[in-house]
Amino acid sequence: MRPPAPATLGLLLLPLLMLPGEADKKPTPCQSCRELVDKFHQGMVDTAKKNFGGGNTAWEEKTLSKYESSEVRLLEILERLCGSSDFECNRMLEEHEEQLEAWWLRLKKDYPDLFEWFCVKTLKFCCSPGTYGPDCLACQGGPKRPCSGNGRCSGDGSRQGDGSCQCHMGYKGALCTDCVDGYFSSLRNETHSICTACDESCKTCTGPTNRDCNQCEGGWVLEGDACLDVDECAAETPPCELSQFCKNINGSYYCEECDSTCVGCTGKGPEQCKDCIPGYTKENGQCTDIDECSLEEKACMRKGENCYNTPGSFVCVCPDGFEETEDACVKTEVQGGEESATQAPSHEDL
Ligand SMILES: *[C@@H]1O[C@H](CO)[C@@H](O)[C@H](O)[C@H]1NC(C)=O
Numbered sequence: 538m539r540p541p542a543p544a545t546l547g548l549l550l551l552p553l554l555m556l557p558g559e560a561d562k563k564p565t566p567c568q569s570c571r572e573l574v575d576k577f578h579q580g581m582v583d584t585a586k587k588n589f590g591g592g593n594t595a596w597e598e599k600t601l602s603k604y605e606s607s608e609v610r611l612l613e614i615l616e617r618l619c620g621s622s623d624f625e626c627n628r629m630l631e632e633h634e635e636q637l638e639a640w641w642l643r644l645k646k647d648y649p650d651l652f653e654w655f656c657v658k659t660l661k662f663c664c665s666p667g668t669y670g671p672d673c674l675a676c677q678g679g680p681k682r683p684c685s686g687n688g689r690c691s692g693d694g695s696r697q698g699d700g701s702c703q704c705h706m707g708y709k710g711a712l713c714t715d716c717v718d719g720y721f722s723s724l725r726n727e728t729h730s731i732c733t734a735c736d737e738s739c740k741t742c743t744g745p746t747n748r749d750c751n752q753c754e755g756g757w758v759l760e761g762d763a764c765l766d767v768d769e770c771a772a773e774t775p776p777c778e779l780s781q782f783c784k785n786i787n788g789s790y791y792c793e794e795c796d797s798t799c800v801g802c803t804g805k806g807p808e809q810c811k812d813c814i815p816g817y818t819k820e821n822g823q824c825t826d827i828d829e830c831s832l833e834e835k836a837c838m839r840k841g842e843n844c845y846n847t848p849g850s851f852v853c854v855c856p857d858g859f860e861e862t863e864d865a866c867v868k869t870e871v872q873g874g875e876e877s878a879t880q881a882p883s884h885e886d887l
């Protein structure tokens with residue numbers, strides 16, 4: 538499906554238009570109002586048990602019920618409502634303290650939902666849940682279950698947005714009742730639609746198993762009536778390099794480097810080598826360093842020379858106090874200068 542041009546344009550412009558707003562992160566009036574109401578509710582919780590010893594004398598009960606809706610309690614709630622650095626909260630409280638007081642003292646009984654009365658009805662900063670936009674119109678699919686419960690209504694609960702649905706994963710359509718490719722409808726009646734993911738082997742399907750595919754996903758092939766995994770590693774020309782091994786997985790495969798001691802391998806580690814690199818040999822099924830120094834055939838040819846094994850190789854060194862000549866290690870002449878005549882000029886260079 539090709540998206541219509543205006544949508545493409547909108548997507549391109551969106552980041553540009555949003556940048557200035559992102560920079561200062563100023564909350565919308567509705568968000569500020571919602572936060573204020575949340576804090577007010579917390580204040581009510583925090584003061585609920587105040588001035589109440591926990592005993593249950595008649596006197597205490599009477600005092601409590603008086604305190605419950607008292608101005609004293611309101612002041613206690615308002616006093617601690619906004620953090621000292623919360624500019625938006627303090628500004629809103631300053632501007633609308635009287636309304637909060639009126640609600641607390643007189644209107645609470647008739648309008649028990651503070652958010653609804655304060656943010657929606659009185660200040661008109663927000664809309665009721667399930668409605669959107671300047672006039673608080675019903676979201677797509679109705680205010681009770683916007684977007685069939687399968688998506689988010691744009692502007693839901695705010696004075697913004699256009700009421701359209703942004704569907705959750707797996708759903709599409711104006712009311713988020715249709716299933717996208719890779720999902721099938723597992724329930725559909727007048728009010729509800731539920732889309733469930735296909736088996737991973739299906740591109741599209743009518744049910745949950747690999748026998749319910751309409752079309753196989755890439756890396757899977759239809760055999761009999763089911764989509765089965767393709768073993769890419771078993772292909773006539775294997776897909777990995779010679780220094781790698783191939784691992785088949787559902788719907789795909791991967792290549793991984795052989796152990797450094799292998800020439801070709803069938804899996805991870807030195808036990809899976811096909812052949813070993815020079816200086817290594819298979820020992821107990823594993824490529825192992827050859828100790829050239831302990832071979833019957835002498836590795837170091839000069840007379841008196843020491844042999845040291847190294848990974849994959851060996852070195853031949855004359856003992857301390859000896860130096861190498863073509864076919865033997867000979868005692869170094871100590872008297873008459875420590876170095877030989879050929880190295881003398883380099884000393885003068887210094
Ligand atoms: C539709 O399905 C849902 C979910 O199973 C169920 O709760 C609801 O009662 C059904 N509605 C009708 C009209 O059958």
Ligand SMILES: *[C@@H]1O[C@H](CO)[C@@H](O)[C@H](O)[C@H]1NC(C)=O
Binds near residue numbers: 738747766787
């Ligand atoms: C591979 O696919 C088959 C068939 O869809 C499935 O039964 C199996 O559990 C899958 N294996 C893994 C490791 O995901």
